[in-house]
Amino acid sequence: MIDINKITRQCIIDIKEYVPGKPIEEVKRELGLEDVIKLSSNENPLGTSPMAIQAMIKEVQENVHYYPEALSPLLVAKLARIYQLDPNQFFINNGVDGVLSMIAMAFINSGDEVVTSQYSFYSYQSVTAHMDGKMILIPQTQDRRFNIDAIIAALTPKTKIVFLCNPNNPTGTITTRDEFERLLSSVPENCLLVSDEAYYEFVDAPDYPQTIPYLKDHSNLIITRTFSKVMGLAGVRVGYAIAHESIIRVLRKVCDAFPVNRIAQAGALAGLDDQEFIDRSVRIVKQGRYQLYHGLLNMGLNAIPSHTNFVLVDLGIPVAQIYEAMLSQGVIVRPLGPQGLPSCLRITVGTSIQNERALIALKRALQGCGGG
Ligand SMILES: Cc1ncc(COP(=O)(O)O)c(C=O)c1O
Incomplete structure (x- = not known):
């Protein structure tokens, strides 16, 4: 049997595995859900040019x-x-x-x-x-x-x-x-x-x-x-x-x-030739991050003003349960425990319907956890 640690470079042994945003397919399979939205990896809400x-x-x-x-x-x-x-x-x-x-x-x-x-x-x-x-x-x-x-x-x-x-x-x-x-x-x-x-x-x-x-x-x-x-x-x-x-x-x-x-x-x-798509993406993201940010503020949450296509929110409590409760409603967001921010979620800006759904899912999750 190979002694893997003997042949692996020490700096590689020391690396912690990266946890990427959960893929839609995996969540559908694991939770038996049909309608799942992914707001966890800062992708484009409009799809592709x-x-x-x-x-x-x-x-x-x-x-x-x-x-x-x-x-x-x-x-x-x-x-x-x-x-x-x-x-x-x-x-x-x-x-x-x-x-x-x-x-x-x-x-x-x-x-x-x-x-x-x-x-x-x-x-x-x-x-x-x-x-x-x-x-x-x-x-x-x-x-x-x-x-x-x-x-x-x-x-x-x-x-x-x-x-x-x-x-x-x-x-x-x-x-x-x-x-x-x-x-x-x-x-x-x-x-x-x-x-x-x-x-x-x-x-x-x-x-x-x-x-x-x-x-x-x-x-x-x-x-x-x-x-x-x-x-x-x-x-x-x-x-x-x-x-x-x-x-x-x-x-x-x-x-x-x-x-x-x-x-x-x-x-x-x-x-690069599709300026219409680029402009539309930028417009939807700017509108969507405003909607998400203010939706989070309206829930009394500590969201950070964003210059990107995602919004960070600090819930002030460990987010693992909230994340799971959102997942069970078909909304994938990113819990930031692995990055050293155990009370934070990062939510990618989606379409306006997706943003609304994420806000509702978060509200329900917080109520379920006694947090709101
Ligand atoms: C700051 C930053 N740099 C780089 C990347 C990776 O970009 P790419 O998809 O081109 O590898 C990301 C992806 O989320 C990112 O957030």
């Missing part, structure tokens, strides 16, 4: 027996045109998750320090652990934001990467332009600042930083964005990094031979 769907169908019909182009050149060229940057500044991968793994693989040596905030996107911790990096988690501010001054104070000559999640998942809060500039100017030249902007399309705060122009003078800045949210392509996995070409060259060295499948490349390419 119809233009992207048509392009993906065509790609399946005509080309799926061929390997894809390795570096997604058409998508790179289109993004370069949209951003008015050099194509050599783009790295496309299997979602931002894939991009983050490649960044870690390329740059983190065993023992390197990696700094981020507590209560942020879990992948920063897992990709750092894969490479045996040392994760430094900085406590948040009172209003559940990245504490930029504390992050700056934590930088040492051993810091290799700072992960900034802006807006932040799971709190939905932002780092402001002033804070971003302060951080960027404090990060040493040979330390990377990764600004993960998976939700940037949904932000309308005037003090949210537009980070692309900073690339010109900061060759250690990496910006990541995704097709999973506003474009509704979470299921095919495509995201990208924008950075100085020397960084992109290194990322291209470490990635798989065919990191982005054909269907994803075709869908993303066509989706």
